[in-house]
Amino acid sequence: DSGVTQTPKHLITATGQRVTLRCSPRSGDLSVYWYQQSLDQGLQFLIQYYNGEERAKGNILERFSAQQFPDLHSELNLSSLELGDSALYFCASSPSGSDEQYFGPGTRLTVT
């Protein structure tokens, strides 16, 4: 158990819909990272937040957005969902100044 929690574990929704994935980092970790893992693209970095501010952006679509709240939990919002958005979405956290990331168990999103 990494100490990072993600909810929900599974999500099934239809194309065109919008969903919100939630992540609670390990206690004391200020950085939160979001990743998408799909069969064809592998594990792709989406976005990083540090203490409430966006710090780095990866291959994140414009239909996706994220935020980190004052209590440091983070949400990833996916809108206008397409079949290709079906994937595992991981959140990871790391302590300030550390290069180690601790991954949550992931949310499996299925778009039908």
Added chain:
Amino acid sequence: AQSVTQPDIHITVSEGASLELRCNYSYGATPYLFWYVQSPGQGLQLLLKYFSGDTLVQGIKGFEAEFKRSQSSFNLRKPSVHWSDAAEYFCAVVRATSGTYKYIFGTGTRLKVLA
């Protein structure tokens, strides 16, 4: 651009046999290199990392990896594989810029262990 290549998509070994998973990276400076393991239905767990110093690093679960700058490689090894090692293994290079660490993962190697 930084990249990570794991040339073997699948590897099958017998329990008790030795294991080597290959990882090649492309990076302009001294890289931070990591190996993660992902068991079915689980998140990624850090096995080991290399930043500097001794090029042979020891990790958890009996794994080790050797950094070879001349070959741009960071191969993962284990002398004797256990059935519980069956999982997917990811190599990652980390780019550190302005206090943030951006991970670039390889495509993974799925390990199957035969009893």
